[in-house]
Amino acid sequence: MTAGSIAAYIDExxxxxRHVEMAKIGATPAGGVHRLAFTPEDTLSRRLLLxxxxxxxxxxxxxxxxxxxxRRAGIDADAAPVISGSxxxxxxxGGRFDGIYGILAAFEVLEAMDDAGVKTRRPVEAVVWSAExxxxxxxxxxxxxxxxxxxxxxxxxxxxxxxxxxxxxxxxAMKRGLPKLGQRAFRSPVAYCVEAHIEQGPELEAQGKTIGxxxxxxxxxxxxxxxxxxxxxxxxxPERLRKDAVTATIPIIAGLRKLFHxxxxxxxxxxxxxxxxxxxxxxxxxxxMFTIDFRHPDEATLTRLGGQIETVAREHAGPCDVKVxxxxxxxxxxxxxxxxxxxxxxxxRLGYSYMHMPSGAGHDCRYLAEMCPTGMIFIPCWKxxxxxxxxxxxxxxxxxxxxxxxxxxxxxxNR
Ligand SMILES: [Zn+2]
Numbered sequence: 001m002t003a004g005s006i007a008a009y010i011d012e013x014x015x016x017x018r019h020v021e022m023a024k025i026g027a028t029p030a031g032g033v034h035r036l037a038f039t040p041e042d043t044l045s046r047r048l049l050l051x052x053x054x055x056x057x058x059x060x061x062x063x064x065x066x067x068x069x070x071r072r073a074g075i076d077a078d079a080a081p082v083i084s085g086s087x088x089x090x091x092x093x094g095g096r097f098d099g100i101y102g103i104l105a106a107f108e109v110l111e112a113m114d115d116a117g118v119k120t121r122r123p124v125e126a127v128v129w130s131a132e133x134x135x136x137x138x139x140x141x142x143x144x145x146x147x148x149x150x151x152x153x154x155x156x157x158x159x160x161x162x163x164x165x166x167x168x169x170x171x172x173a174m175k176r177g178l179p180k181l182g183q184r185a186f187r188s189p190v191a192y193c194v195e196a197h198i199e200q201g202p203e204l205e206a207q208g209k210t211i212g213x214x215x216x217x218x219x220x221x222x223x224x225x226x227x228x229x230x231x232x233x234x235x236x237x238p239e240r241l242r243k244d245a246v247t248a249t250i251p252i253i254a255g256l257r258k259l260f261h262x263x264x265x266x267x268x269x270x271x272x273x274x275x276x277x278x279x280x281x282x283x284x285x286x287x288x289m290f291t292i293d294f295r296h297p298d299e300a301t302l303t304r305l306g307g308q309i310e311t312v313a314r315e316h317a318g319p320c321d322v323k324v325x326x327x328x329x330x331x332x333x334x335x336x337x338x339x340x341x342x343x344x345x346x347x348x349r350l351g352y353s354y355m356h357m358p359s360g361a362g363h364d365c366r367y368l369a370e371m372c373p374t375g376m377i378f379i380p381c382w383k384x385x386x387x388x389x390x391x392x393x394x395x396x397x398x399x400x401x402x403x404x405x406x407x408x409x410x411x412x413x414n415r
Pocket of ligand 1: 087098099132195
């Protein structure tokens, strides 16, 4: 492997030990991490990171949603920074790498730049995006959404967790536990944004590749399907008079599974919730509601298949009525141009095996891409397991992703 100039300063042992340190905060008996947004564990992790930043003399700032920006200064004080980071929070009983890897890799790059005495035109910043996971407040990417579109802030502040605590109060409580930091404005200029992350899927490991150059974050469409029949007595109602919503739902789901079957296995189609009313043993079910979570990296496919749901459901509904409601749609985010090109060039220069791939999961970069050129770097994770205490990655892959990130950030910071 021909090492680039900055990549040689990435310290695999230091980066790994930082993961080990971080994984102690919110550690679960099964080897995972339980560190929900804005909780004392989240706060403690940030203090640990800020302590490391302090020891290096890096300046840190915080915005109104608690996003933290750790800056290594550039030569041109007025130049917009290159930023790189991810989230410090986890899902309930999550893993040791989802999110935190992107922060620690970016921080490792700052330290490597210091060790190498590298000077860049632009500042480079390691970023902590608040509340990326939906585990506490039901919706995710709160920090990156507010940073990119401050008009969302009032609605985000009013969101509440299961105990009734608002985001506003949760952020305030966290800030009380942090050292005093400089204020960063939402939507302050950003030149480029890069996020390193574990793949959270099995492809890199299965293909024997070290680096994923991410081409897109696939779009999603969420639907609610209501099948309306008529409740009746299970003993007295003959079959010819029944409008049984469960009996109708079974062929509807079979028809939808056929519609969404994809020989290439790229379509992601999930029925994650089914409610039956009244859900009583001796009552013919009068009503069924089920959800569809449909994802695909290609907008045309999202439109085409999503548009056929209602027709297919009606075809199979028998005597029942069907109502299809789209709850939410997010478009595919494409990563194109200078950032993925710089990631690719760095990967090739360092001699790592790689593949281009879309991301199946959402990430903070989906929102950052709305305001600046953006890209993502994936590394393999064990069996593709994520959002799980068993989540794992190797020190070598963790360091490889950081080396690619280092080359990428320095190159972008000199543009
Ligand atoms: Zn994540």
